[in-house]
Amino acid sequence: MxxxxxxxxxxxxxxxxxxxxxxxxxxxxxxxxxxxxxxxxxxxxxxxxxxxxxxxxxxxxxxxxxxxxxxxxxxxxxxxxxxxxxxxxxxxxxxxxxxxxxxxxxxxxxxxxxxxxxxxxxxxxxxxxxxxxxxxxxxxxSAFVERWGYTWEPADGLPERGDRLVFAEAGDEELLDAITASLPGTFDAHDSAAVAGDGIEAAARSSWEFLTSLAGREHWRLAKNADGDVVGAIFPTTFSAERGSIGYIAVLPGHRGKGFVNELLAEMIHGHAERGAKRITGNTDQANFPMAKAFNRAGFRTTSAQIDFR
The missing domain is CATH 3.40.630.30 (Gcn5-related N-acetyltransferase (GNAT))
Incomplete structure (x- = not known):
């Protein structure tokens, strides 16, 4: 041969x-x-x-x-x-x-x-x-992490919007601060590895640079509670006029375990739908049970699996 x-x-x-x-x-x-x-x-x-x-x-x-x-x-x-x-x-x-x-x-x-x-x-x-x-x-x-991929379409129904958060436009520094503050205790394997290898500030900057390379910056919002405290932030991204993505959700450690991720995700879905999206995709590590449950509660269907090798 x-x-x-x-x-x-x-x-x-x-x-x-x-x-x-x-x-x-x-x-x-x-x-x-x-x-x-x-x-x-x-x-x-x-x-x-x-x-x-x-x-x-x-x-x-x-x-x-x-x-x-x-x-x-x-x-x-x-x-x-x-x-x-x-x-x-x-x-x-x-x-x-x-x-x-x-x-x-x-x-x-x-x-x-x-x-x-x-x-x-x-x-x-x-x-x-x-x-x-x-x-x-x-x-x-070698295999680094396994992930789930999710898809939402209008026929899946809109989740109910919460009433505990106020979403507002914010500057780059505030939004980057929200990513930075959300990294301690993250369940995301990529974020955890970046923090362990490069430190929180560098890990946050890396996520920021990736997100800003995608379309959708004008739709990013800071989320505050009734007391004016920052709870988190949403970073929807856009692939086309009819396809949106759940780019990144930041929940600050002090506000975890209170269901805020459901309100943050619902806000992103409603925003994409109002802008005409016919398909919204997202993903999370299979071991990130809180985020996986949030996708399921919001009406997403599990449409793919993924293994990341390094």
Whole structure:
């Protein structure tokens, strides 16, 4: 059998990536949910972030990283498809790509494997997922956290708005302060790791920079109780005129356990709906039980699972 060549593509070689002969799995990964050429045109992937495994000039496996337009480093590995390639070839592809690619902090961009709920109980889906898991683990990555993805649509019904909070526009400093103040005791694995590694201020700044790279800043609000105390803040983000997202919810430690997360989430849903959203998505760690329960109470449906590898 001919030797396999693994390399990044050059400008003008996008067909090496797009002529991959296997159709994307409809439920495993992000490949079926986004178009590579459109993502390339938007600047969210680039030839230098795109890798292929070739045998006799034909693409037998492929990988591509995703990032924000205009930035130097990618954030995640979004495409990782093996087709009929072996675990060894998949591992070699991942190993080569990660050896030449870092995130803004100098570490590995996460590989986020999106899956359907209950995927472990479905042999066909589990086999496809396991092939990718085996390859990235053989390349040195390990599972960091598992998450749930949620979807709300108008047919799911609007949750009742609470009456204990007043939502108001706020400046950048106030909103960043709310994120910073909400980080102690967070249930979010990414936030916890950022705090442990870089400190609260840097972790808050990292979340802020990510959120401000998305659309929707004009809809962010500070939430105060009747006494004027800051309880938290909401950070809705927008993908399109008809699709919104639950970008970030901050609840200050002294106000946790009192149901305020339900009011904060309901306010975000109502705001998106009033602006014409036909679909709202959100996610949380599977171990973040308070947030998972809040999504369920608000009428969201669990529509995906996700494993983040580092």
């Amino acid at each position: 001919s030797a396999v060549t693994i390399r990044r593509i050059n400008a003008g070689e996008t067909e090496l990536f797009t002529r991959f002969p296997h159709a994307p799995h409809p439920e495993v990964g992000r490949e079926a949910k986004q178009d590579y050429l459109e993502t390339l045109a938007e600047g969210r992937t680039r030839p230098e972030w795109t890798w292929v495994a070739l045998r006799d000039g034909e693409t037998i496996a492929r990988a591509a990283f995703w990032g924000r337009p205009g930035t130097e480093h990618p954030i995640t590995l979004d495409w990782f498809e093996l087709g009929d390639a072996t675990t060894e070839i998949g591992a070699a592809l991942a190993r080569a790509a990660y050896a030449e690619t870092t995130n803004a902090d100098g570490g590995r961009p996460e590989f986020q494997l999106v899956l359907p709920p209950g995927w472990r109980e479905r042999p066909d889906v589990r086999a496809e997922a396991q092939a990718r898991i085996d390859a990235v683990e053989a390349a040195g990555l």
